[in-house]
Amino acid sequence: MAKLTPMMQQYLSIKKEYQDTILFFRLGDFYEMFNEDAKIAARELELTLTARNKGKGDEVPMAGVPYHSSESYIAKLIEKGYRVAICEQVEDASQASGLVKREVVRVITPGTVVNNNILEEKNNNYLAAIVGSDKGYGFSLVDVSTGEFAVTQLDGAEAANKVIDELSRINPAEVLLDDKVRSSTEIMGFMRSQINPIITNIKESFGYDRAYELLIDHFDTITLEGFGCENLPLAIQAAGAVLDFLIETQKRSLKHINQLSTYATIDYMVLDANTRRNLELVKTMRDKSKKGSLLWVIDKTVTSMGGRRLRRWVEQPLLDVEEINRRLDGVEEISKNILLKEELRDLLNQVYDIERLMGKVIYGSANARDLIALKSSLEILPDVKASLAEFESSMLEELEEDLDKLADITELIESSIQDKPPTTITEGGIIKEGYDEQLDEYLDAKKNGKNWIIQLQQRERQRTGISSLKVGHNKVHGYYIEVTKANLDAVPEDYVRKQTLSNSERYITPELKEKESIILGAEEKSMELEYQLFIHIRDRIAAETDRIQKSANILAQLDALISLAEVALNNNYVRPKVNHGEVIDIKSGRHPVVEAMLDTEVFVPNDTYLDQGDERFSIITGPNMSGKSTYMRQVALITLLAQMGSFVPAEFAEIGIVDRIFTRVGASDDLTTGQSTFMVEMNEVANILNNATNKSLIILDEVGRGTSTYDGLSIAWAVIEYISDTEKIGAKSLFATHYHELTELEDRLAGIKNYNVAVQEEGEDVIFLRKIIPGGADQSYGIEVAKRAGIPKLVIDRSKEILAKLEEQEEKTIEVTTKDKQKKVKEKKVDNIDSKEKQEEDSIKAEMKIKESLANPAQMALFNTKQSEVLEKLSKLDIMSLNPLEAMNQLYQLQQKAKEELKG
Numbered sequence: 001m002a003k004l005t006p007m008m009q010q011y012l013s014i015k016k017e018y019q020d021t022i023l024f025f026r027l028g029d030f031y032e033m034f035n036e037d038a039k040i041a042a043r044e045l046e047l048t049l050t051a052r053n054k055g056k057g058d059e060v061p062m063a064g065v066p067y068h069s070s071e072s073y074i075a076k077l078i079e080k081g082y083r084v085a086i087c088e089q090v091e092d093a094s095q096a097s098g099l100v101k102r103e104v105v106r107v108i109t110p111g112t113v114v115n116n117n118i119l120e121e122k123n124n125n126y127l128a129a130i131v132g133s134d135k136g137y138g139f140s141l142v143d144v145s146t147g148e149f150a151v152t153q154l155d156g157a158e159a160a161n162k163v164i165d166e167l168s169r170i171n172p173a174e175v176l177l178d179d180k181v182r183s184s185t186e187i188m189g190f191m192r193s194q195i196n197p198i199i200t201n202i203k204e205s206f207g208y209d210r211a212y213e214l215l216i217d218h219f220d221t222i223t224l225e226g227f228g229c230e231n232l233p234l235a236i237q238a239a240g241a242v243l244d245f246l247i248e249t250q251k252r253s254l255k256h257i258n259q260l261s262t263y264a265t266i267d268y269m270v271l272d273a274n275t276r277r278n279l280e281l282v283k284t285m286r287d288k289s290k291k292g293s294l295l296w297v298i299d300k301t302v303t304s305m306g307g308r309r310l311r312r313w314v315e316q317p318l319l320d321v322e323e324i325n326r327r328l329d330g331v332e333e334i335s336k337n338i339l340l341k342e343e344l345r346d347l348l349n350q351v352y353d354i355e356r357l358m359g360k361v362i363y364g365s366a367n368a369r370d371l372i373a374l375k376s377s378l379e380i381l382p383d384v385k386a387s388l389a390e391f392e393s394s395m396l397e398e399l400e401e402d403l404d405k406l407a408d409i410t411e412l413i414e415s416s417i418q419d420k421p422p423t424t425i426t427e428g429g430i431i432k433e434g435y436d437e438q439l440d441e442y443l444d445a446k447k448n449g450k451n452w453i454i455q456l457q458q459r460e461r462q463r464t465g466i467s468s469l470k471v472g473h474n475k476v477h478g479y480y481i482e483v484t485k486a487n488l489d490a491v492p493e494d495y496v497r498k499q500t501l502s503n504s505e506r507y508i509t510p511e512l513k514e515k516e517s518i519i520l521g522a523e524e525k526s527m528e529l530e531y532q533l534f535i536h537i538r539d540r541i542a543a544e545t546d547r548i549q550k551s552a553n554i555l556a557q558l559d560a561l562i563s564l565a566e567v568a569l570n571n572n573y574v575r576p577k578v579n580h581g582e583v584i585d586i587k588s589g590r591h592p593v594v595e596a597m598l599d600t601e602v603f604v605p606n607d608t609y610l611d612q613g614d615e616r617f618s619i620i621t622g623p624n625m626s627g628k629s630t631y632m633r634q635v636a637l638i639t640l641l642a643q644m645g646s647f648v649p650a651e652f653a654e655i656g657i658v659d660r661i662f663t664r665v666g667a668s669d670d671l672t673t674g675q676s677t678f679m680v681e682m683n684e685v686a687n688i689l690n691n692a693t694n695k696s697l698i699i700l701d702e703v704g705r706g707t708s709t710y711d712g713l714s715i716a717w718a719v720i721e722y723i724s725d726t727e728k729i730g731a732k733s734l735f736a737t738h739y740h741e742l743t744e745l746e747d748r749l750a751g752i753k754n755y756n757v758a759v760q761e762e763g764e765d766v767i768f769l770r771k772i773i774p775g776g777a778d779q780s781y782g783i784e785v786a787k788r789a790g791i792p793k794l795v796i797d798r799s800k801e802i803l804a805k806l807e808e809q810e811e812k813t814i815e816v817t818t819k820d821k822q823k824k825v826k827e828k829k830v831d832n833i834d835s836k837e838k839q840e841e842d843s844i845k846a847e848m849k850i851k852e853s854l855a856n857p858a859q860m861a862l863f864n865t866k867q868s869e870v871l872e873k874l875s876k877l878d879i880m881s882l883n884p885l886e887a888m889n890q891l892y893q894l895q896q897k898a899k900e901e902l903k904g
């Protein structure tokens with residue numbers, strides 16, 4: 001085998017430690033990649049694949065990108081889920097071989113990117129760590145670009161589900177996990193199918209002790225008590241794992257990660273992954289875009305920080321009534337002070353993403369323009385503070401009190417950095433005159449020298465009489481005197497010829513060279529000094545990270561509050577009365593998103609009243625497309641808005657806080673996990689039945705639709721019984737259904753009320769009034785909706801014909817059976833009264849038995865798998881070959897059979 005060059009040996013030995021990472025190896029003005037890395041980079045970045053040392057022995061595939069434009073290439077690779085290790089030359093004269101020493105200075109992974117280009121402005125880029133034990137899970141998250149670092153411990157029976165809920169909330173780009181988590185099929189299944197982050201294993205040897213040690217070391221404390229996680233071993237382990245990963249990959253100061261906040265999911269309303277998706281809080285179900293989501297309607301923030309904060313508020317509604325009211329007070333006060341609101345908004349409009357700018361400052365990637373952006377963001381703080389001082393509500397007062405004007409920082413930048421500096425920090429032009437004496441001297445020398453050169457040109461023109469003589473400068477020869485060929489005769493003796501061009505000759509003189517060295521010396525020194533000064537200024541700002549992030553945090557909250565006030569005013573929302581009561585009472589409520597989407601039509605408002613007594617469960621029937629789903633979601637969204645501290649789209653709303661909102665809405669095939677629509681539906685229902693409390697709000701849309709009518713109806717029936725039963729759950733619920741049979745439950749069970757969506761029939765046409773009114777619907781109007789959807793007229797007419805016949809048939813059957821029954825009853829009455837009672841008792845017992853078994857979610861599945869002969873026959877029926885009469889006959893027989901089956 002050919003011998004490797006020393007540089008290749010160096011490369012390979014570094015690469016050994018970074019096997020799953022693309023190594024960017026610095027060679028002069030390029031980053032080069034070799035071997036497999038080169039092939040990947042060539043493919044993903046569309047680079048030319050060449051070979052290093054072609055024909056000289058250690059020929060290897062190679063691809064490269066210029067150092068100066070490397071950021072965008074790196075960003076592309078990270079976006080595609082790769083990790084990149086940056087390997088730089090480090091100064092070290094001790095290398096005996098003369099080989100430049102190189103080492104990896106940072107590993108960039110999808111979860112640790114600070115490059116603004118690839119981060120969506122208003123989104124966080126999270127890295128999460130999850131560790132598990134038999135007791136539960138520790139869950140930690142960090143965003144290195146903003147410095148947010150948080151941790152929680154999730155235990156109890158549903159710990160894995162809680163992990164899933166957190167994962168769905170924060171949507172991490174990268175997850176570190178241990179073996180225990182890896183063995184949880186629930187967590188892994190969810191992660192792979194819904195989030196698909198980059199997954200890294202936590203080293204087996206990494207335990208609690210090491211985590212604890214790392215954390216107290218990083219925060220320079222003796223205990224973790226101040227962070228609220230001292231007694232949460234799994235949380236500590238997860239936070240430690242995050243930190244360990246950052247230390248290993250970032251290889252530099254993590255000063256901006258200066259706080260660890262321990263949060264408890266019980267402090268927030270739990271929104272499980274399904275509910276978050278179903279309610280389309282931050283993105284729509286269909287195309288995953290923000291447009292059409294709740295956030296789309298209420299996000300009027302003007303800063304990225306405010307946008308991220310509002311998003312967090314939407315995803316974590318509060319449970320603490322006092323805290324909710326504090327936010328509401330703030331929103332109300334702002335909305336009543338339009339002038340102040342506008343003033344503050346104008347100010348916030350000048351604010352850049354301070355959190356991310358500070359990330360860059362800490363990472364040493366901030367340039368002079370970033371500091372100018374930081375300055376103009378901080379400059380508004382005194383005015384913001386003055387405006388805030390005019391408010392009286394406690395949250396706004398507190399924001400005002402805590403707001404640090406950071407005058408020292410703005411002054412520092414103002415006095416030192418040029419107003420329009422270049423983006424490079426190594427070529428000068430950054431530091432203002434008057435900031436540093438030494439620099440001023442160099443700059444002066446440079447300026448004087450340049451003036452001297454201009455004078456020299458004048459002098460030499462006079463001396464030689466060559467009016468076209470000029471002094472020029474290039475990188476190779478430095479300063480020179482240029483004389484055109486026509487004037488060569490007049491060139492003095494002391495000129496030394498340096499270069500011949502086609503039309504002219506270039507000369508130097510000893511005097512010119514002497515001045516040149518002064519000028520260039522000053523230039524070089526000033527550039528070097530400017531760089532040093534800049535780094536020093538940046539470091540001084542980095543040292544104030546705590547204070548700066550605190551003010552940034554206040555601006556974020558203020559922006560979010562102003563956004564809510566803005567929406568309240570523009571969209572005509574009212575302040576909800578939020579309390580610990582048991583009632584949800586909404587007058588003229590609207591769906592915040594649907595009303596914003598309607599162009600010409602006007603949204604029809606509806607009332608809602610739910611309590612924990614007689615009106616805890618509404619069954620809503622009504623035609624397809626009449627607005628059932630819209631109505632139910634609107635109740636959930638209004639409740640959620642109220643609990644995040646927002647005004648709500650209604651004329652009046654009283655919201656007794658709910659601990660969770662559950663939804664089971666629409667049919668969503670989970671193809672990725674290979675589950676059928678019905679299975680997904682049942683999983684969601686099971687989750688609700690197992691976790692809801694009487695303080696929850698449950699929204700169920702067409703439960704049972706995914707299976708055969710009878711199975712579906714029975715399940716829906718049993719689910720309603722279970723949820724409405726105060727001994728079992730007793731939660732406030734809204735249930736939309738096409739099964740008219742379910743409206744019977746109003747008379748049978750306590751707490752249930754029927755509602756339907758009003759329709760108006762005009763001749764053959766049906767008008768949807770979108771109004772929810774008491775009582776059950778008596779028709780489904782499915783054919784009417786089919787007509788509107790564009791089903792051909794022939795099919796529509798035929799369906800109407802069949803429907804009419806079916807109804808006629810049903811009536812006949814009812815007549816026959818009733819007569820039959822009456823006859824039998826008469827006979828029995830005469831015959832034996834005791835036996836009738838016995839029969840009734842038996843039938844009640846049988847019914848109870850079925851219901852009991854249905855109320856148990858585990859048995860529900862069993863019930864569902866029972867083979868039905870009717871279904872089997874029905875599925876084999878060749879409808880197209882039957883004439884209407886035959887069809888009616890078949891149907892009649894099947895119905896008889898079904899009745900038998902039901903009895904049996």
Ligand SMILES: Nc1ncnc2c1ncn2[C@@H]1O[C@H](COP(=O)(O)OP(=O)(O)OP(=O)(O)O)[C@@H](O)[C@H]1O
Pocket residue numbers: 594601602603604605622623624625626627628629630631770
């Ligand atoms: N209150 C309302 N005011 C005005 N338009 C409404 C209202 N509610 C619903 N709509 C309109 O009706 C459409 C259908 O509503 P929705 O999906 O809620 O009906 P649905 O009864 O749940 O239908 P299906 O039973 O077929 O699922 C909505 O997309 C919206 O455009």
